[in-house]
Amino acid sequence: MRSDGDRAPLLLRLAAAGGLVYLLAPLLIIFVYAxxxxxxxxxxxxxxxxxxxxxxxxxxxxxxxxxxxxxQVATVATALALVLGTLTAAAVSxxxxxxRETISLLVILPIALPGIITGIALRSAFSTFSIPFSFWxxxxxxxxxxxxxxxxxxxxxxxxxxASLVEASMDLGADxxxxxxxxxxxxxGTALLAGGMLAFALSFDEVIVTTFTAGxxxxxxxxxxxxxxxxxxxxxxxxxxxxxxxxxxLPILAAFYLTRGGDEIAGGGK
Amino acid sequence: xxAAVSLRAVSRHFGSVKALDDVDLDIAAGEFFAMLGPxxxxxxxxxxxxxxxxxxxxxxxEIFGERVEGVPPYRRSVNTVFQDYALFPHMNVIENxxxxxxxxxxxxxxxxxxxxxxxxxxxxxxxxxxRPGQLSGGQRQRVALARAIVNKPKVLLLDxxxxxxxxxxRENMQEELKSxxxxxxxxxxxxxxxxxxxxxxxxRVAVFSxxxxxxxxxxxxxxxxxxxxxxxDFVGSSNVLPPALVERLAxxxxxxxxxxxxxxxxxxxxxxxxxxxxxxxGPVTRLAIDAAGLRLHAVVPSGADLPGEGDTVGLGFDSAxxxxxxxxx
Numbered sequence: 225m226r227s228d229g230d231r232a233p234l235l236l237r238l239a240a241a242g243g244l245v246y247l248l249a250p251l252l253i254i255f256v257y258a259x260x261x262x263x264x265x266x267x268x269x270x271x272x273x274x275x276x277x278x279x280x281x282x283x284x285x286x287x288x289x290x291x292x293x294x295x296q297v298a299t300v301a302t303a304l305a306l307v308l309g310t311l312t313a314a315a316v317s318x319x320x321x322x323x324r325e326t327i328s329l330l331v332i333l334p335i336a337l338p339g340i341i342t343g344i345a346l347r348s349a350f351s352t353f354s355i356p357f358s359f360w361x362x363x364x365x366x367x368x369x370x371x372x373x374x375x376x377x378x379x380x381x382x383x384x385x386x387a388s389l390v391e392a393s394m395d396l397g398a399d400x401x402x403x404x405x406x407x408x409x410x411x412x413g414t415a416l417l418a419g420g421m422l423a424f425a426l427s428f429d430e431v432i433v434t435t436f437t438a439g440x441x442x443x444x445x446x447x448x449x450x451x452x453x454x455x456x457x458x459x460x461x462x463x464x465x466x467x468x469x470x471x472x473x474l475p476i477l478a479a480f481y482l483t484r485g486g487d488e489i490a491g492g493g494k
Numbered sequence: 495x496x497a498a499v500s501l502r503a504v505s506r507h508f509g510s511v512k513a514l515d516d517v518d519l520d521i522a523a524g525e526f527f528a529m530l531g532p533x534x535x536x537x538x539x540x541x542x543x544x545x546x547x548x549x550x551x552x553x554x555x556e557i558f559g560e561r562v563e564g565v566p567p568y569r570r571s572v573n574t575v576f577q578d579y580a581l582f583p584h585m586n587v588i589e590n591x592x593x594x595x596x597x598x599x600x601x602x603x604x605x606x607x608x609x610x611x612x613x614x615x616x617x618x619x620x621x622x623x624x625r626p627g628q629l630s631g632g633q634r635q636r637v638a639l640a641r642a643i644v645n646k647p648k649v650l651l652l653d654x655x656x657x658x659x660x661x662x663x664r665e666n667m668q669e670e671l672k673s674x675x676x677x678x679x680x681x682x683x684x685x686x687x688x689x690x691x692x693x694x695x696x697x698r699v700a701v702f703s704x705x706x707x708x709x710x711x712x713x714x715x716x717x718x719x720x721x722x723x724x725x726x727d728f729v730g731s732s733n734v735l736p737p738a739l740v741e742r743l744a745x746x747x748x749x750x751x752x753x754x755x756x757x758x759x760x761x762x763x764x765x766x767x768x769x770x771x772x773x774x775x776g777p778v779t780r781l782a783i784d785a786a787g788l789r790l791h792a793v794v795p796s797g798a799d800l801p802g803e804g805d806t807v808g809l810g811f812d813s814a815x816x817x818x819x820x821x822x823x
Contacts, residue, residue, distance in 0.1 A: 391547055392580035394567040396594040396641065406593070410584040 251469070258462035266458065277459040287464060290447040297359065297443060298427040301366035302374075305423050306416060308367075309374030317382035318390075331375050334368040342368055343436030350437070357439030365437035366430055370423035377419030377483065381412045418482040421475035429472050444468060496559045498523040498649055498681040499544055504553035506539050513539040515705040516553070521649075521698075523558070526675050526682045528692035531702030532728065537685045540702070541651050544683065545574050558648055573642040577653040579634045581626035587613070587637050588622030594645045612640040615674065632663045639671075643678060650675075652684035656691060668695050689729045693717060701725050721819055726751035733757075733790045737821060749819040754780070756815035757792035759801070763808025765790075772803055783809065 232240075253268075258277060260270035281287055315321075316328045334342055346365050355361065389411070393403040431445045438446065444464065451461040499521040506514040514536040521527045529537040542548040543555060546567035555562050562570055573594075581590050589596075592609035600608070606622075613619050616636035626634055635655065642650055655671065656664045672695055675682045686692050692699045693713040700710045701724075709716060709725045720726035723734040732751040735743070740750040743764060755778075767785030775793075779800055783790045792809065794800065801807050 386578055386580060388576045388578055388580035389582060391545075391567070392574070392576055392582070393593070394547075395545060395572075395574045396645070397568045397597045398593075399566070399568055402597060406597075407582060410582075 254462055254465050258459055258466055260459055263457055263459060264455075277457065277463045280457060281460045281463040284460065286442075286447065287444075287460070290442045290444045291467075293359070293362075293441055294428055294444040297362050297366060298424045300363045301370045301427045302420050302423045304363065304367045305370035305374045306420050309371045309419065310378050310412070310416060312371070313375050313378035313382055317379050318387070328379075332372055335372040339369075339430075339432035340436075343433045346433070347436040357437065357441075359441070361437045361439075362434055362441070362443065365433040366427040368433070369430075370427055373423045373426060374416065374419035377415045377422070378412055381415035385411050414482045418479035421479045421482075425472035425475045429468055496523065497521060497556070498525065498558060499683065500554075500556040501540070501543075502554040502556070504540075504543065504550045504555060506536075506543060506548055507551045512705045514543070514550075517705075517707055519700060519707060519710065521681060521683060523681055524679055526672065526695060526697045527684070528696035528699045529683065529685045529702060530687070530689060530692040530699050530729070532687060535702035536705040537687075537700075537702040538653060539705075541574075541653055541683065541685050544649070545572055545651050546570050571645075571648045572651060573645060573647040573649075574651040574653065575635075575638045575642045575655055577655075577657060579626075579638040581634055581637055581641075583626055585626075586622065587618070587624050587626065587629070590626065590637060591622075591641045591644050593641065609640075609644055612644040613637075615643070615677075616640045616670075631658055632667070635659065635667065639674075643674075643680065646678075647680065649681045649683060652682065654686055655684055656686075656688075664691075671695065693729070699729075701729060703728070719817055720751055722822070723749050723751070723819060726817075726819065731791065735816075736788070739788065740816070740818070744813065744816055744818065746818060748821045751817045751819060752790075752811060752815060754791040754793040756811050757790070757794070758810040759792070759794055759807050761808075761810040763810055765809040766806060767809060769801055769803050769805050769807060772800070783807065785809070 256270060257266055259273045259275065260267070261272035261274050262270060312327070312331055316324060316331075343365065346361070346368075350357065350361055385408075389407055390403055393407045398406060429445050430443075431449060434443050434446055442450070445468070448461055448464060448468075451458075451464075455461070497520040499519070501517050501519040504514060504517045504519075505512065517536070517540065519540075529540055531537045539548060543550055544557070546562065546565060550563060557570065557572060582593065585593070588606060588609050591612055592605045595605040595608060610619065610622060613621060616639050618633060618636050618640065621629070621633070621637075626637065629637065635658075639655075652671075656667050659667060668691065671682070684695070693716070696713060698710060698712055699716050701708045701716060703724050709721045711719075716725065716729050720729060720732065726732040726734050730753070732753050735750045735752060737747045737749055741747045744750065765785050767783040767788075767790060769781055770784050770789075771782040773780045774796060777796060778793050779796045781792045781794065781800075783792060790809070
């Protein structure tokens, strides 16, 4: 519903601009501090500009270790979520069974639940079953909300894909596997890609659940949190922050472009 | 001769709902067969049972003499034209049509040639590179048709094939479907709720109601000699006379149907009634008449001397026009 001819009233435009500044200005300050020459405290305006913190950040082993761990966790959690989330979405949208609505609600619950609750619940569950904290406990923690993102994307696409497409494929001689490969996957592919990227971005900057499910290991956000408390080379944190923004923002942007414009029902004839 | 499709005591129940209840049906090879009924009458369930999307709760289904219960849709030589066409949106037209050939690993050059020939058969030659989204409703329908016949199935199933088209297109498509069926010699089975469509296109019609087949016969049979009040009313809105009245008119206590065009005004009156509505339809005028509580319709030639609303008229008809049915409603 766009009315290109009408212009919004001045007051509304001012309010919108104000809102954007409020949201984005702090981000800009973070970026500027990544280039400052002052290393002990944040001084505004920066006394001088330098690129040396990028080199410092690049050479510090604690950063590369945290970055590697974050990438690994995000990749594995996303892969897990893609498989489980898609299967759940297919089950919920394609079949009717007892408790279907309940299951669809329970799947979404982890994202509605405060992260601290999920974290505490997982931590006590791990200790109850004497599971030592490891890479896999972090992955499990992240998978709880990654599944939701994939599920939501997949379920929306399944609903927009006409059920008769699957029947048409079977009718024309395709068995279940061929139907999945030639009809279902091409139709839900972009939704899965979008869901996967969102899940990756969410996992990459997750702090709360990770705090409860990580042992000695540090993911990148945990490393940043610690740096803020005990700073050594302050602007290095800002350099890493810029990187985290890029690593999470770009996938989210891509996901947005992949899923928009698909409003027509796939396979609906009329 | 073996029947193309045979149903023997077939039932399909969904919980307590009897979508199809103890149905026997034989469809001959090469026949253009219509399954007609209101929504929820079981006609679509019947089609889906033949296609293999549903399995019968009990009974047997045979396609050219072979039992097909438990055989999945992809192993039946039956193809379907879906009501919403179900064209694959991520493929272009020729890929859609060639889909079944691709699955059977037909070499690509041959595949494209066969698919193009099928498209020409539905007058869409040269449309192969387009996407389904770029086609009109009528064109999508033709693509769906080409895709379903490209494999030369033994039976072609059509689910409300003309339902989504506008009137003009529908009339063209009716003729085209008939001539296509003659050329291919394939058995066509189509589902419709439109009695005009069923009568004008089909060699034989089965009338469904509440999960059962009420009557099977040629369009003339169904129209002229309905066997139950339901069929008389649903196929061509005939007047249904109750047993008490028929006993007075013809001496037997059974239901009877009386076609609106068989009723005359004046002459030797056998019934009388008050005209409650009059609609001018060009060469004929349709009258709604209240005959002592019984609502009757008469179609009479238009003319200046027709009585108006509120007038009392005498109604005459030949005894032969009174078609006797059963004593059950």
